[in-house]
Amino acid sequence: MRYFPVNLDLRKRPAVVVGGGAVALRKCGSLLEADASITVIAPRLHPALRELGEQGRVKLRERTYASGDLAGAAIVFTATGDLTVDMEVAREAKGLGIPVDVAGSPDLGTCVSPAVVARGDLIITVSTGGRAPALAGLVRREIEERFGEEYSAVAALFGAIREKLLTENRGAAYNKCLFERLAGHDMPHLYRQRAFAEIDRLLLELLGPGYSHAELGVVEKEPE
Structure with a gap:
């Protein structure tokens, strides 16, 4: 490389x-x-x-x-x-x-x-080291189709959760476990379905009080 x-x-x-x-x-x-x-x-x-x-x-x-x-x-x-x-x-x-x-x-x-796909704070880059820009562009387009705007919402939510968890000093291992459990619930799919109430229910179940969209200050933005 x-x-x-x-x-x-x-x-x-x-x-x-x-x-x-x-x-x-x-x-x-x-x-x-x-x-x-x-x-x-x-x-x-x-x-x-x-x-x-x-x-x-x-x-x-x-x-x-x-x-x-x-x-x-x-x-x-x-x-x-x-x-x-x-x-x-x-x-x-x-x-x-x-x-x-x-x-x-x-x-x-x-x-x-590199070729770039940006979904809010989620940034995905593709590079061939300048040797095959057309290939990098092809892969970028495939990534754009695979990762829609719902990933911007997931990135914003996970970022807000992480900031709050860091203030609670629960420890890296605990935080990692929580995010693995969150990731297992296919949050992008829930955002595509505009299932904001279901997401808040999951957040309450997994994280406890204080982690709803409103309490985290995350706007419930529908994917474009």
Whole structure:
């Protein structure tokens, strides 16, 4: 396994995207979902990127990349379509110890972007190390069909339960046993059936008082 899988917290952290085309736009979309602070550097910009700049959602530097542009970045993406420029960006990023993703030439970078399926706090990623993006996309679509929006509700519920359990200091072994019992009741199916009352009944039976949707502050949201 060449790449070590890890999730990065990029909230409010600086990310640099070098390139102004459709690929750069997709990278910006993912970074915006991660709440990163994005700077785009390119002499020509996709209209949608320009619109993001006008909205104040990304910072635009409408010029060619120059040495020093990566200073302070937490992560770098380069997608210029010009191998010489991409190599220069990758070289500077590596010298600064900044993770860099080189679109179309993964061997030049130090990280790659996986295909992603997000269901609330549940994030499932698929990667072929940049060698077969079409295959990663195929697997992602299969995962999207298998894991619907009900998993977002389950993730929110389990997260709220875990936070409350941690305040009660019942111990890791006890908590693990409880979650295994919860998982055995196919919560995703119950959410698909909108069986909120049944879920609350199970929570009362397994966890005791104080763990209903209302008491946990979890919204009973119906799957889309």
